[in-house]
Amino acid sequence: MTNLHRRRRAAAVLAAAALAAAPLVGVSGAHAAPDAPREPSSATAYPEATKGATIDWFASAYPSLSEGSVFETVTIERFEYLLKKNTGRWAFLIGGPEDAHIQDAIAHIDAVAKAEGIEKVYNFDPNLDGEALSVFDLTGYNLYSADNAGKDQFLDLGERLVTEYLSKDAETPFRLAADPARPDQRVAADHPYFFVYDAAGGASNRIVDALVTPPGDLSAPGAEAAYRADVKRVLDSASLDVDTQWDFLSTEHNRRHFERYVRNADPAVEASNRKRFGGDIFEAERDLAGGDEDDFRIQNITYPELIEILDSDGDFVLLFGGTWCHNTAAIIQQTAQYAREHGIKKVYNFDFSLDSTGNGGTLDKHIRDNAFRAISSVQQQTRPAHLYGEILERLANAQTQYRILDTETGIQSVSPVRYYEDGVVPNPSDLAEGQKLARKIQVGHVLSYNRAGDAPVLDQAIRSDWTNPEAGNPPAPQYAGNVEYMTEWWFTAGHDASFDAADADHLRGSVNVTQVSGQNVLQNQRNFAREGLREIRDVIAGVAGGYESSVTASGLPTSVGAGEATPLTAQIDVTSLFGGYYSDRTASAQTAPLTGTRPLTGTVSISVDDEQVAEVEIDADRSTTVTGEIPALSAGSHRIGYAYSGGNGGLVAGAEASHDLQVVAESATVTLSAPASLTYGAGGTATATVTEGATGTATLNGLPGGPLEADLDQGTATFAIPASLAAGDYVLTAGYAGDDTYASATSSASALTVAKGLTVSSSSSVSTTFGKAGTLTVRVNSPSEAVTGDVRLSGVGTAQTKAxxxxxxxxxxxxxxxxxxxxxxxxxxGSANLRPSKSQVSYTVAKGAVSKVTFTRTKTPTSKKSGGALVKVSVGSGLPSATGTIKLVIKKGATTRTVTKKLSKGSASVALPKLTRGTWTVSTQYLGSTTYASAKAKTVKLKVVR
Structure with missing residues (x-):
C-alpha cells in the first residue's frame, strides 16, 4: 500500500460541539461503515467543488486573455473525434501560443465569441509539444533517424486529418504540398487558422466559413474593428454546437470497450459478452446524478497543459491513461465518482500516447518509451521520449513497478525510459553518452501532485511494501516493492460481488470459473481491483483534506466533587470513512482470497478545561478505553473534552467534542453488585447502590451498544443484563451522573463472563436399501436462541458440512x-454464542433389488448339440452392475439339469447342455451378492425337436 501521505496536510480539527447533558455525542454525525463509499444515485447531493488546484491555461499562455475564455484545447484524438462525427458544427482555432499571429488575434476572437453568446471555440495546436513537434511540418525537428521513421508517423497524422476531413471543402480547404526533404510525404502548406466546421458537410462543404490570412497590424486605425467583423462573420455562419468533456470521454471509452469486448454479430454472444465484460463504462443516469455535463470532473488535456500544471502551485489530481487503454477504462468512472464525492474541482487526464492509438513498441507517438528503437537492426531515434522525461523530472519521487537500475532493490523488473535532454543526442555513435533515465509509469494511474518541496508526488494509487496479514497484526512485510493497479473494468465494476454458480458469467471476463482455482482467481482479481479503487479514493480524499472523522464517548462524568482528584474511565469511539482495505494475494492467485483492513492510526485523549489529562493510541477496532484522573477543581462549571488526533499520515482528519462538567460540593460513592458469570441466553440482573440521599440516574457501563441507564429508587438502580449479551468477557462499572448536591462517581470494576449457551444435536435412525438415495435430517436445539451455524456429518460416506x-x-x-x-x-x-454438541445415529443400508432378470435363448440345444443363452441382471440407472452367480434349472418330467455361471458386467453367456426331444422348462435365478438381493426371471419353455 502507498505510504506517501507524509505531505498531506491534515484537515482542521472540527469545531467543538457544546453538549448540554449526555456525553454520547459526536461531532460529525453518522458515517457509513468503514470502506463503504456511498453509491451515487439521482438523489446524491455532492459537496461543492472547492478542493484541489486548477489552471486556466489560456490565460497563462496568452497574456492578452483573461481567465474564463471561450477556448478549450483538444488533443489530436479529440480533434479527429469531432471532425469525424456525423453531425455537429464546431468553431476551431488552429495554432498555439508559439504562433505570434495567434497571440495577436486570440483576445479579439474571445471578445467577439462572448458577445455572440458562443460557448466554446476548440483549439487544436498542430505542435503537439507546444513548440515544434508539428503534425503538419517537422522540417528541422530534432529526431535523429536515417529514414525519418519517427517523423513519418507524426506527419501521417497530419496528412490523415487533411485528407480525411479538412480538405473536404470546395472553397477553403486545407491544402497539402510535398515536403522537399521527403517527396513521398505531403505536409499542410496552406490552411485556415480559424473556421467553422460542419461534420455533416459531405465531401465538399465542411468548412462553412474561415479566416486564412493572419491579421496584420491590429493597432492600425480601423484594423481591430475590421478584424472583429471578420471573426463575427465566421462565428455567425452557422449555429454552433458544444461537445463537452463528458461527451468525448464517455463516448470514446464506451465505444472502445464495446468494440473490444462486447460487439458480436450473434446477438446471443453479444449479450453473453456484456454479462462477462460489463456494459457501458459511463452511464449518464449514474455518473451525472446531481449535476450536468459541465460538472463532469475529468478533463482531458494536452502536453503543454500538463507541463503548465506541473509548473503551477497547488495540489493537483492527475490521471494518466487514454481511451485506448483497457486498464484506464477500469478506473476512470470510479475516479470521476470519487472526485465528485470529495468536492475535487478537476482531475486532469493526460495520455502518454499523443494520438491515443496505444503503447506498442513501434508506435513513436507513445512518448513513454525509449528515444531509440531498432529498425533493420540499426538503432534510430524515432521517438520524442524527452517529452516523457520532462514529465518525470517534475514527478521526481514517483514510485513505479518498474525500476531504473539493477542496483535498486525491492522493485520489479528493470525497464526505464531512455531519453536525452531536449531530445538532442550528443553523440550518435555512442548512444550512452548523455543518456537519461526516467521511471516508467503504467496506465491508468492516479496520483496527486504539488511542486513545492522535495517530494512533489503527494500520493499515488500503487501497492507498495506488500504485507501478509497472516504474519501478525500489524502485518509483516511479505515483500518490499511496488505493484501498479493494472486491472479491468469488469473487475472494478464487480469489485464487491461474490461468485455465484447460478450466474457464473457475471463480470468474470475471460476467467475460467469451472474449477475452485478459477473462482479464486476471479475473487482475487476483484479484491485487487477493490484495493486499487480504495487507493484511488485515498489519493483524492487526501487532496480534499482527508476523510472526516467523528468522536463519541461513554462513561465521562458530568459532575465531580470539589477539591479532590477523581479517577475516570471512558470509552472513546472514532468513526471515519477511511477503510484501509487490502488484499494479500496477487491479482491472478489461484489460492483462496485473503484480505485485511489497515488500522486507523492516531490517539484519543481527554482534557479538562483544555488541559489534557489522558491520551492513548486508538485501538484497531476504533474503540478505546481511556483511563486517567480529573484533577481537583473548584466548584462551578468546567469543560471536559475528548478528541481524536487524526492519523494515517494526515489522510484522516481529527475530531473533538466536549460537554459541561459540574463540580459540586458533596462527593458520592457507587457500589456495583453484578454476577461473575452468566450463560448466553439467560440474562441477569445487576444493581448499583449510590450514597444515601443521591437522586437522579445511574448507568451500567461496559456492555456493547453503550451504557444502560436506570433511575435511582431509594439509592438503588437495577439493570437487566440482556439475554442477548454475546458470549465473552466484560468489565462492568456503575456510574452515577450526579445531581445538584452530589458529584458523579464511578464504581470499581466487576468482571463478567458470559459462557456459551448449551445446544443439543439430534436425529432419527434411517434405513434404506442400496440404490435408493437417502436423507438424514439433523436438528439442533438450544434454550438460548434459534440455532444457526454449521453441522458436520461424518461416518457415512464422504463427510459433509452444511449450514x-x-x-x-x-x-x-x-x-x-x-x-x-x-x-x-x-x-x-458451534457459534460465537453457542457451544458445539455431538450425537450418533444409525444409518442402515440393506441389499438393493435388481430391476429385472431376463433369459434369452441364443442357440437351441438338440440331443446331439449343446445350445446357448444370455442371462441379464438389470439394475437402476447410475448403479454398479450386478455381480455374483446365476443358476439355471432345466426340467422335463423327472429329469433335471442345472447350470451356473458368474456374471460379468451384469450378464452371463451360458452354454445349454444337450437335451432330448421334448419340451423343457427353464427356471432362471440370480443368487444375489453382497450388494443386491436374489431375484428370479420368468420361467420359459424350451422345445427341443431333434
Missing amino acids: LSGGAVTFALPKTLAVKKYSASIDYL
Missing part, C-alpha cells in the same frame, strides 16, 4: 453407499 436453516439441516446421502449399518457422527460446530 442450519431454522435450526435444522438435511443431508443428502448417495444411493451407492455400501450395504452395511453405519454409525453417523453428527457434530454441531
Whole structure:
C-alpha cells in the first residue's frame, strides 16, 4: 500500500460541539461503515467543488486573455473525434501560443465569441509539444533517424486529418504540398487558422466559413474593428454546437470497450459478452446524478497543459491513461465518482500516447518509451521520449513497478525510459553518452501532485511494501516493492460481488470459473481491483483534506466533587470513512482470497478545561478505553473534552467534542453488585447502590451498544443484563451522573463472563436399501436462541458440512453407499454464542433389488448339440452392475439339469447342455451378492425337436 501521505496536510480539527447533558455525542454525525463509499444515485447531493488546484491555461499562455475564455484545447484524438462525427458544427482555432499571429488575434476572437453568446471555440495546436513537434511540418525537428521513421508517423497524422476531413471543402480547404526533404510525404502548406466546421458537410462543404490570412497590424486605425467583423462573420455562419468533456470521454471509452469486448454479430454472444465484460463504462443516469455535463470532473488535456500544471502551485489530481487503454477504462468512472464525492474541482487526464492509438513498441507517438528503437537492426531515434522525461523530472519521487537500475532493490523488473535532454543526442555513435533515465509509469494511474518541496508526488494509487496479514497484526512485510493497479473494468465494476454458480458469467471476463482455482482467481482479481479503487479514493480524499472523522464517548462524568482528584474511565469511539482495505494475494492467485483492513492510526485523549489529562493510541477496532484522573477543581462549571488526533499520515482528519462538567460540593460513592458469570441466553440482573440521599440516574457501563441507564429508587438502580449479551468477557462499572448536591462517581470494576449457551444435536435412525438415495435430517436445539451455524456429518460416506436453516439441516446421502449399518457422527460446530454438541445415529443400508432378470435363448440345444443363452441382471440407472452367480434349472418330467455361471458386467453367456426331444422348462435365478438381493426371471419353455 502507498505510504506517501507524509505531505498531506491534515484537515482542521472540527469545531467543538457544546453538549448540554449526555456525553454520547459526536461531532460529525453518522458515517457509513468503514470502506463503504456511498453509491451515487439521482438523489446524491455532492459537496461543492472547492478542493484541489486548477489552471486556466489560456490565460497563462496568452497574456492578452483573461481567465474564463471561450477556448478549450483538444488533443489530436479529440480533434479527429469531432471532425469525424456525423453531425455537429464546431468553431476551431488552429495554432498555439508559439504562433505570434495567434497571440495577436486570440483576445479579439474571445471578445467577439462572448458577445455572440458562443460557448466554446476548440483549439487544436498542430505542435503537439507546444513548440515544434508539428503534425503538419517537422522540417528541422530534432529526431535523429536515417529514414525519418519517427517523423513519418507524426506527419501521417497530419496528412490523415487533411485528407480525411479538412480538405473536404470546395472553397477553403486545407491544402497539402510535398515536403522537399521527403517527396513521398505531403505536409499542410496552406490552411485556415480559424473556421467553422460542419461534420455533416459531405465531401465538399465542411468548412462553412474561415479566416486564412493572419491579421496584420491590429493597432492600425480601423484594423481591430475590421478584424472583429471578420471573426463575427465566421462565428455567425452557422449555429454552433458544444461537445463537452463528458461527451468525448464517455463516448470514446464506451465505444472502445464495446468494440473490444462486447460487439458480436450473434446477438446471443453479444449479450453473453456484456454479462462477462460489463456494459457501458459511463452511464449518464449514474455518473451525472446531481449535476450536468459541465460538472463532469475529468478533463482531458494536452502536453503543454500538463507541463503548465506541473509548473503551477497547488495540489493537483492527475490521471494518466487514454481511451485506448483497457486498464484506464477500469478506473476512470470510479475516479470521476470519487472526485465528485470529495468536492475535487478537476482531475486532469493526460495520455502518454499523443494520438491515443496505444503503447506498442513501434508506435513513436507513445512518448513513454525509449528515444531509440531498432529498425533493420540499426538503432534510430524515432521517438520524442524527452517529452516523457520532462514529465518525470517534475514527478521526481514517483514510485513505479518498474525500476531504473539493477542496483535498486525491492522493485520489479528493470525497464526505464531512455531519453536525452531536449531530445538532442550528443553523440550518435555512442548512444550512452548523455543518456537519461526516467521511471516508467503504467496506465491508468492516479496520483496527486504539488511542486513545492522535495517530494512533489503527494500520493499515488500503487501497492507498495506488500504485507501478509497472516504474519501478525500489524502485518509483516511479505515483500518490499511496488505493484501498479493494472486491472479491468469488469473487475472494478464487480469489485464487491461474490461468485455465484447460478450466474457464473457475471463480470468474470475471460476467467475460467469451472474449477475452485478459477473462482479464486476471479475473487482475487476483484479484491485487487477493490484495493486499487480504495487507493484511488485515498489519493483524492487526501487532496480534499482527508476523510472526516467523528468522536463519541461513554462513561465521562458530568459532575465531580470539589477539591479532590477523581479517577475516570471512558470509552472513546472514532468513526471515519477511511477503510484501509487490502488484499494479500496477487491479482491472478489461484489460492483462496485473503484480505485485511489497515488500522486507523492516531490517539484519543481527554482534557479538562483544555488541559489534557489522558491520551492513548486508538485501538484497531476504533474503540478505546481511556483511563486517567480529573484533577481537583473548584466548584462551578468546567469543560471536559475528548478528541481524536487524526492519523494515517494526515489522510484522516481529527475530531473533538466536549460537554459541561459540574463540580459540586458533596462527593458520592457507587457500589456495583453484578454476577461473575452468566450463560448466553439467560440474562441477569445487576444493581448499583449510590450514597444515601443521591437522586437522579445511574448507568451500567461496559456492555456493547453503550451504557444502560436506570433511575435511582431509594439509592438503588437495577439493570437487566440482556439475554442477548454475546458470549465473552466484560468489565462492568456503575456510574452515577450526579445531581445538584452530589458529584458523579464511578464504581470499581466487576468482571463478567458470559459462557456459551448449551445446544443439543439430534436425529432419527434411517434405513434404506442400496440404490435408493437417502436423507438424514439433523436438528439442533438450544434454550438460548434459534440455532444457526454449521453441522458436520461424518461416518457415512464422504463427510459433509452444511449450514442450519431454522435450526435444522438435511443431508443428502448417495444411493451407492455400501450395504452395511453405519454409525453417523453428527457434530454441531458451534457459534460465537453457542457451544458445539455431538450425537450418533444409525444409518442402515440393506441389499438393493435388481430391476429385472431376463433369459434369452441364443442357440437351441438338440440331443446331439449343446445350445446357448444370455442371462441379464438389470439394475437402476447410475448403479454398479450386478455381480455374483446365476443358476439355471432345466426340467422335463423327472429329469433335471442345472447350470451356473458368474456374471460379468451384469450378464452371463451360458452354454445349454444337450437335451432330448421334448419340451423343457427353464427356471432362471440370480443368487444375489453382497450388494443386491436374489431375484428370479420368468420361467420359459424350451422345445427341443431333434
